[in-house]
Amino acid sequence: MRLLLNILLFLAVTHLYSQNTLKGLVLDNDTSTPLTYANIYFTDLEKGTTTDDLGNFTINNLPSGNYKVVISILGYETKAINVNVPNLQYIEIRLDASAIEMEDIIISTPFHKLQSENVMKVERASVKDLNANGAINLIDGISNIAGVESVTTGLSIGKPVIRGLSANRVLVYTQGVRLENQQFGGEHGLGVSSSGVESVEVIKGPASLLYGSDALGGVLYLNPEKFAAEGTSKGDLGGNYFSNTQGFNTGAGYKASENNFKFLFRGNLSEHSDYNTSDYRVTNTRFREQDFKAGIGYQENSFKTDFRYNVNHSKLGIPEEIGEQSTLKTPLLPFQDITNHVFSSKTTIFLNASKLDINLGYIYNDRKEFEDEHHHDEEEHEDEHLEEHEEEHHEEHEEEHHEEHEFLEAALQMKLKTANYDIKYTLPELGKFETIIGVQGMHQVNTNYGEEQLIPDATTNDFGVMGTSHIHFNNLDIQLGARYDNRKINVVSGLNRDFNSFNGALGIKTNLSQNLTARFNFASGFRAPNLAELTSDGIHHASNRYEVGNSDLNNEQNFQWDLALEYKNEHVEFFANGFYNKVNDYIYLSPNGAITNNTPVYDYIQNDAKLYGGEVGLHIHPHPIHWLHIESSFETVTGKQDNDNYLPLIPANSLSNVLRVEFERPWLNNAYAFVKLASTFNQNNVGIFETTTDGYNLLSAGFGGSFSLFKNEATINISGTNLTNKTYINHLSRLKPDGIFNMGRNISIGLNYQL
Template identity: 65%
Template structure:
């Protein structure tokens, strides 16, 4: 590790003087007229510009090598071009008009391609899009992505569920590093504020090859906002009001870039009262958050680096029953007081045709859980340091290859009156290699990885786990408009500290949990198939998966009681999950402003020993009508009407009860107008418009018969200062 840091320091202070320049012009393929303000971007370098009035662009100070250039503009199909620097001197790029939304490059996969060029199917959504649909929190917003739901404890706590798997089976990445916040707990939420997050990517299925242990079920990858373009500055203020909770979320951001140095800052304050149902407010579902994000970047010739920091402080009430009805925003007991510090650095060194990338991260999570106001009953500090070193080999014919090592050191310590999991030190190490092979109509992707995890516990014998995993996938173009993807991947997850060593009442779950130090690691094999058809006016998709998990770890009651709580033991059995998503997106000609979207998603989880897995989301059918328009006084205008139908969930585990089906209606509109010659974006949306009383199957308040949130109106604006 010391050698790696020394090497990086030497590289960072070495002078580089690459002064390559790329010039070009972007035009309309039909009219041959220049396109102004088109985005021209090189993902690997994270560098780009917008075109001038003449359609011309110039990107300076480029290192030598082979890169992928993306050109995009609203109303046109995104174009991907392979370029060679310094051989490529000038480009003339013609964009084709299209009603299909602009594609973005996928960052969570190793080769950073557009989704249409990716072997692995990855879902992507911008945070702006999720907010425009009325999402109150980021955890609430991700449930609008096909195949993704959220386990919730009220409104303040939500954690991602990908195709029926959650907690330590789903990794969350933010700022390019893994987020560690004691995610083993059902009532331990996402812990990330949406302010300063640009987009969300979801890998649905085992991603252990790329991310190691705990990515057995998938990855939620949060992309931070980009720095400002060279020699520009931007500032904005935004605010949202939520009628149901009489809540607010306000943030202020500023970013500026010179030729080589970039800075950004963003601060947010959020507060919510107890959420309202048709019949009552849910006592102590209130929460408040303060969030600060900052970043500094430097880029010169063959070297670029950036450092980011995120401070998040949250106080979250844990609802237990329906009591006093107030509009206070300060939680009563029991509540969580959580402070998280996330430090990350990302550096790249470019050679002629290859590159070296190093990501370093440090997360400090300070979690306190109060049963009274005197002292925390549970107080855990989790310190996690990790590194990710990848080398992109020079392209060899049709081969792109990446090799790398990853590692983590994690220390957990207890400071509270009670101890749920022991003091422990966890060390991970992984090494992997992956290749992408491109032919004219076919792409292959193959890789292999070895992982090792060692857990040292002061009060027990050390535990060791290791595993080999692999992945194989290919994408086949079946004609001009149809694509098929097939992926086979294995995943690995070592048991967490709670599963191995817990021995006590887990507050908020009302369970006395007993760990099992003899547990084996989970190993899965998932097969995915995805079929897509897309032309200028219709997109159709069908995704299916079958996921077999050996040694699936689950909680099972043994019928006894300790400390007035039922006893649950951790046990293992082989399991399987299967299902998928189908849907279409229609924007008929000549009504290109009209969008009709429909999708259906389903997942079933079964234990081989008999019975169903817990916390499996109900089948869901979503239908949306959306119109887009622009007027002289309004740009990027839109309006939508959405119906989400949740079906009855009767395939439940032995300690769950069936959940009835229900329908939720949403409506919204918005756009951008000029105020004092600056852009003002306005969004107005309403969710659960009929004020339906319902309980989501993944609500942890379901055993108490407590309803989910009722009707909510959201009014938001963003003003460019």
């Protein structure tokens, strides 16, 4: 492998390239009218421009090679074409009118195609749209994506659930690298801010072929915001207010590109008090999050690279019972104090007919948890004094409470340091074949510093090698691939385990008719047991269990098939997705009947399991009133062990209905308004130790648009969720056993201003 990399790098640095220019014209296909301000974007090069008043465009300084170009404009069908530079120097492009939203390139799949061209079905949503629907944070927003839910502990702590699988069975990618931040814990949240994230992509199903261990259930892929277009600069500032928590998100950013260099930075601050139900505030669901992102890029000839950095610091209250009723924002005990640093670099070297991608990452996660029993006597006295006067002296209470936290000793502190690499080589196209080969790896060290230990000091090393091909036929696309992985876990106490797995994937996409597309995918995935499952031997206070690990656990190995049908015409879109997921050696906790320290003892054991279900959706945009959109979707998943016991934490069936209008006014551009009714049904198919939950309906509504303010663009969004102030409990809430309701009515107001 080292010899191969040396040869590729030698080819890259010794090849001579010339700079080229591509000119073109973009027209309406029916009327031949030039299209103004159409976007022309080279996805691999991350270079683009827009057409002028006559529909013309020019892009300079293009290296020789084959590239994908995406052409998009509102009101027209997005088009992707392949161009060969310098063989092609002028092109005329014709677009068909369409009421369907503009498509984007899917980054989480290997060949970076439009979703309409993709063999694998991938859900995509822009963070801007999620926020416009009233999302308080990222984990709240992704629950609006079909097939995606979240396991939550209040508002601030949540982790994604993809078709019934969560925790270490779902992999998160941010800034192009694998995010590692102790996802084994039920009360360990996602730990990523939506600030500086442009869009979210969700692979629903095993993606071990692309990402290795822990992608057994799927992948949540977060795309960072793009750099500024060449020769431009822009800045913005904005904020959101949330009535329910009396909280806010506020941030600002700036980016510029000039003379082959580009840079950006963005900062964000969020603070929220305890969320309110119609009956009470849920004590200690308050939180504070600070986030900073920065990036610098360089591009010249056939080489481009960028480096990004993100630091996120969060102080998150851990709710236990209904107690203090206040709107203070400083968390009470117990709480988490988490700092996460993500360093990433992404480099592409373009050869004449191929390219080499090198992604490197380093993640430093410092997790501290503070508990009541570690509060010193003097500080407890001070806290009682503060509680007596909190309503009279809110500001003084906040200040003293901040100072008080500085003297606490963490009961639990873990530092997780992870270095990873992902190197892929895209071979020259051979006839109908596009092919990628690559290697991925990870070196990870976990170290404990607190009095308590959830998992031991240990080192984990991953190595994987993969290959995948996309084969094009006239009315058929096939994608296939294979991969081998090895994971070594070395625990300081002496446990050493080796896990190996071979996995593969096969996908087929075909057009059954002019408007009907079918996708069939079969894939396998795996997950090596995590440190908690292998080594636990103690009380897990957050779950009130004495957990006993099993050092002899095997890999979880799954096999899933998906069938997706999609129909589109000028007036209607319809989709139906079905899946069946067989998981061998599924790992779960089961009581053994013993009691230790007045706490029930649970063992980690394995049994085969299966999950099945799907999503169905309809989108009507009747002609000629394309400004009207009627959207409806239904999703269901069932999870069972082979002994017919139901799996825990399986989301209830749900139905979503949305009425949305889009309009323009002289004083308001890109305006919209929507009303949404989300219906969640009873969940009676529960695990042995779970309680059932009742169904409920939540009504939401909102509107927004952009307008000119002091000669710059401003955008406003106003939305309301749970408008009827319904009291309900989501089945995936970790506060469910205590009968604590989810959030009540919330009105959010957001304003963003372009500088």
